[in-house]
Amino acid sequence: MKYTLLAIAMLSLAALTQAQPTANEIIQKVDQNLSSDNRIMETAITIHGRRSSRTMTAKTYAVGTQQSFTEYLSPARDKGTKMLKLEDQLWIYSPSTDRTIQIAGHMLRQSVMGSDLSYEDMMDDRPLTETYEATILGKEILDNREVYLIELNAKVSNVAYHSSKMWVDAERFIPLKQEMHAKSGQLLKRIELRDVEKIEGRWFPRTMVYKDLLKDGEGTEYKITDVRFNAEIPEYIFSKAALKR
Amino acid sequence: MKIAIKLAYRNLTGAGLRTWLNVLVLSFSFVVILFMKGVMSGWDLQAKTDMTQWEIAGGQYWHQLYDPFDPFTLSDSHAPIPPQLSDELAAGDMVPLLITQGSIYPQGRLQSVLIKGIPAKQSLLKLPTHRLDTVTDAYPAIIGAMMARNLKLEIGQYVTIRWRDVNGTFDAHDILITDIFSSNVPSAEAGQIYLPLETLQEMLSLSGQATILTFRDEKKERPAVEGFTLKTKETLTASIDEMLKTKEVGQGILYLILLLLAMLAIFDTQVLSIFKRQKEIGTYIALGYTRGQVVGLFTVEGALHSVLAALVGALYGTPLLWWVAKNGWAMPIDTSEFGVPIAQTLYPVFSLGLVVSTTLLVVLITTIVSYWPSRKIAKMNPTEALRGKIQ
Numbered sequence: 043m044k045y046t047l048l049a050i051a052m053l054s055l056a057a058l059t060q061a062q063p064t065a066n067e068i069i070q071k072v073d074q075n076l077s078s079d080n081r082i083m084e085t086a087i088t089i090h091g092r093r094s095s096r097t098m099t100a101k102t103y104a105v106g107t108q109q110s111f112t113e114y115l116s117p118a119r120d121k122g123t124k125m126l127k128l129e130d131q132l133w134i135y136s137p138s139t140d141r142t143i144q145i146a147g148h149m150l151r152q153s154v155m156g157s158d159l160s161y162e163d164m165m166d167d168r169p170l171t172e173t174y175e176a177t178i179l180g181k182e183i184l185d186n187r188e189v190y191l192i193e194l195n196a197k198v199s200n201v202a203y204h205s206s207k208m209w210v211d212a213e214r215f216i217p218l219k220q221e222m223h224a225k226s227g228q229l230l231k232r233i234e235l236r237d238v239e240k241i242e243g244r245w246f247p248r249t250m251v252y253k254d255l256l257k258d259g260e261g262t263e264y265k266i267t268d269v270r271f272n273a274e275i276p277e278y279i280f281s282k283a284a285l286k287r
Numbered sequence: 288m289k290i291a292i293k294l295a296y297r298n299l300t301g302a303g304l305r306t307w308l309n310v311l312v313l314s315f316s317f318v319v320i321l322f323m324k325g326v327m328s329g330w331d332l333q334a335k336t337d338m339t340q341w342e343i344a345g346g347q348y349w350h351q352l353y354d355p356f357d358p359f360t361l362s363d364s365h366a367p368i369p370p371q372l373s374d375e376l377a378a379g380d381m382v383p384l385l386i387t388q389g390s391i392y393p394q395g396r397l398q399s400v401l402i403k404g405i406p407a408k409q410s411l412l413k414l415p416t417h418r419l420d421t422v423t424d425a426y427p428a429i430i431g432a433m434m435a436r437n438l439k440l441e442i443g444q445y446v447t448i449r450w451r452d453v454n455g456t457f458d459a460h461d462i463l464i465t466d467i468f469s470s471n472v473p474s475a476e477a478g479q480i481y482l483p484l485e486t487l488q489e490m491l492s493l494s495g496q497a498t499i500l501t502f503r504d505e506k507k508e509r510p511a512v513e514g515f516t517l518k519t520k521e522t523l524t525a526s527i528d529e530m531l532k533t534k535e536v537g538q539g540i541l542y543l544i545l546l547l548l549a550m551l552a553i554f555d556t557q558v559l560s561i562f563k564r565q566k567e568i569g570t571y572i573a574l575g576y577t578r579g580q581v582v583g584l585f586t587v588e589g590a591l592h593s594v595l596a597a598l599v600g601a602l603y604g605t606p607l608l609w610w611v612a613k614n615g616w617a618m619p620i621d622t623s624e625f626g627v628p629i630a631q632t633l634y635p636v637f638s639l640g641l642v643v644s645t646t647l648l649v650v651l652i653t654t655i656v657s658y659w660p661s662r663k664i665a666k667m668n669p670t671e672a673l674r675g676k677i678q
Binding site (some may be wrong): 092104160164199200201202203204222224225228230254256257258259 | 390392394395396397447449451452454455456457458459460
């Protein structure tokens with residue numbers, strides 16, 4: 043009897059160990075859900091300012107983390123504005139002036155179209171497994187979902203945020219909330235991901251709310267109205283010439 | 288010549304009100320030109336003095352990649368301070384400055400700023416860096432009045448700054464505004480905050496490094512320093528010279544209009560004199576004057592307008608310009624947003640060279656204008672002139 047109980051206990055422990063993935067496995071699965079070779083997305087971006095809110099729509103073409111092209115579709119005053127990111131360089135085209143300018147230096151620190159994202163935030167989107175060492179801090183309930191609370195600490199020096207905390211859905215392996223910290227430990231940004239759906243075999247959040255916590259305002263909401271993964275994207279899109287088309 | 292001047296003076300004073308009206312208009316142009324040139328000299332002196340005191344001292348060494356007009360260069364523009372300059376640094380004759388870009392969040396708004404690290408104990412530049420010695424949990428910082436006004440910041444206020452270290456990792460900390468200074472030099476205060484050098488070096492993980500090295504002695508022969516480029520005071524103030532040159536071109540048009548008005552009156556007077564005084568011209572020739580001498584007489588008569596104008600101008604201009612030079616000329620609009628080193632009150636500088644050169648210029652132009660219509664005399668028939676027949 044004693045041996046039977048011990049065997050059951052050991053088997054349960056083994057099952058439990060197998061059920062609980064490691065922190066690195068979790069962020070690997072997060073990367074698998076969020077990263078793709080390429081994607082085409084249509085988004086509605088609502089910027090909640092201190093006095094009022096405004097919404098823009100945009101279409102983004104992205105290949106890996108190195109190339110992306112965004113065209114703003116509405117409202118009329120922003121329509122035709124295009125952004126091109128090639129590796130660590132960023133250009134913006136404004137139809138009203140018919141000029142393409144490279145975003146550099148202090149301009150990279152300015153917010154994109156008044157949102158809570160700066161241009162340099164857009165530049166850094168490498169997979170988590172490449173840049174962070176993950177540790178599981180525990181399990182919690184967030185928005186009625188069981189989540190793993192993961193702490194991410196930079197394992198490479200050239201990373202934008204030194205550390206962050208991520209609340210990852212225990213079943214779908216998609217982060218529901220992320221808080222990014224400065225080297226000094228100060229909380230800088232918070233991202234909340236909602237409306238998680240299965241799209242083309244992967245879990246993907248339809249809504250993301252970015253909040254620069256040093257700034258006033260209610261944050262910036264990204265609603266993905268359409269997304270296609272691994273679609274055919276012509277190579278010419280990722281050229282400066284495409285900005286003026 | 289002596290007789291010519293005597294005759295010319297007599298004729299001039301004899302013309303009465305017409306002469307004095309001409310002299311008054313010319314003297315007015317003379318005083319205005321002198322005032323404007325004095326303002327430009329004063330601006331030149333003030334801008335260069337302010338730049339020297341607040342920003343460049345005797346000159347600077349710039350990191351070889353540093354280009355203030357190219358923000359791309361800033362992230363790589365730093366290097367260890369060369370050991371060969373350590374004596375000068377220790378003696379306080381050199382100030383290292385480290386520069387990076389960051390963001391400041393006043394009242395929950397985001398603004399881009401240049402963050403400059405400077406030793407708190409320096410005395411080379413007029414910046415109140417001793418206020419960076421304040422002991423506080425936040426980083427002590429000093430900012431310019433222009434920046435304080437734009438960001439609505441006051442002494443004693445805390446505000447958060449965010450920056451990226453040498454590896455590009457975000458960091459953020461509160462700063463405490465320990466002093467606000469006013470320098471008239473936009474490049475020393477607009478859109479920038481000053482922190483203690485050691486603090487910034489630690490923030491960026493760039494211990495012992497600098498972007499700019501400012502030295503005291505401009506006359507000393509400067510050695511070449513590896514990794515840094517020497518910028519002499521002349522090079523650093525060249526932009527002021529260029530700006531003033533551009534302004535002078537614009538002012539030249541105004542001088543031209545003023546002189547044109549005065550010269551028009553003198554030209555008119557000369558033409559009228561030659562027309563009305565034909566008998567007199569004939570008499571001069573009959574008395575043995577050569578045509579050239581008569582032309583000279585009329586030219587001197589015209590040119591004497593400018594001499595009288597200089598005297599009359601000196602009469603009311605000297606106290607007026609002295610008063611302006613002493614009390615300054617307050618700019619009618621806010622100059623802090625101009626982006627050039629300019630004080631709200633400009634003190635014109637009237638040097639002897641300026642007065643002499645302006646006088647000579649006015650006399651020369653008046654002489655040419657007086658000579659121009661007088662040339663007609665040379666073509667006159669003396670007998671006809673003597674009879675007073677219009678030619």
